[in-house]
Amino acid sequence: MKIINFGSLNIDNVYNVQEFVKPGQTIFADSFQIAAGGKGLNQSIAAARAGAHVIHAGCIGPNGLFLTDLMQQAHVDISQVLTLDAPTGHTVIEVNASGQNRIIVHGGTNQMLTEDYLDTVLAQADAGDLVLLQNETNLIAAILYKSHEKGMKIAFNPSPMPQDPSSLPLHLVDYFMVNELEAAQLADMQADAPYEAILDRLAEKYPQASIIMTLGHNGVLFSQQKVRLSHPIFPVEAVDTTAAGDTFCGYFLAALCRNASINTALREASAASAIAVSRPNAAPSIPLYEEVEAFQRSAVL
Ligand SMILES: Nc1ncnc2c1ncn2[C@@H]1O[C@H](COP(=O)(O)OP(=O)(O)O)[C@@H](O)[C@H]1O
């Protein structure tokens, strides 16, 4: 079983400043870094480092080739990635002296998928394969319908949360990968509602689906019909939580592709994301499967 990920690919432009620039003002940045980003890219890398066969589907512009190079180094299949004559999806991120950020996203080529392109990619799919998608590309509903028609299992990470989730055919989703805030929004409940109540509501609303609800340092909850499972975090010194959820998602789905049990999938994904949290940066912080195995052997829960 393989994963086809219709995922975003972003160039993150990160500017460190003392204070956020004010209207009409021009300031010098203290430093600047370019990083590979996009939930799609991170999740493909995580699933591939976990050992899954991952085909990444998405579009870049001519300035985005370093993104596909990085995915290829992680053994993601990039043969379906299209290069268009348009700017790659990118962000402008200001980080001020107190560590707060402000982010502008330009969807760029992430928003230029076409129905023909979906059909070309899905010609590679076999029934029972897993399709993965987030909400950073266009044609979400079409991806859901077309992959369902193919008999694929569907994993949806609705992030950022769609304006109107009820307009999407979410009854086709087999796995919802959500953090606590996304779960509350999807359930139409207050963010401070008890986790179990949110999970119950989601299980009632989407009885066909498994819900994987990550809770940051509070671990993860899982629900599938009447089954409820949970896993605590592996305690680490948190250095940078960027890509924690993406690492969890990729590792969890990779375990399912190997037919591992849900308990194993939750444990491996928790260990992998704990390692990612203990290291700086996004994609570079995602561990290899060997590292996750060694970490689990040494960890005391
Ligand atoms: N401080 C932490 N220490 C160890 N593991 C963590 C920590 N924060 C998050 N994780 C792990 O990463 C998973 C995903 O984190 P979460 O914050 O829920 O996702 P997102 O990045 O989507 O908000 C958690 O379920 C947990 O297993």
Ligand SMILES: [Mg+2]
């Ligand atoms: Mg979080």
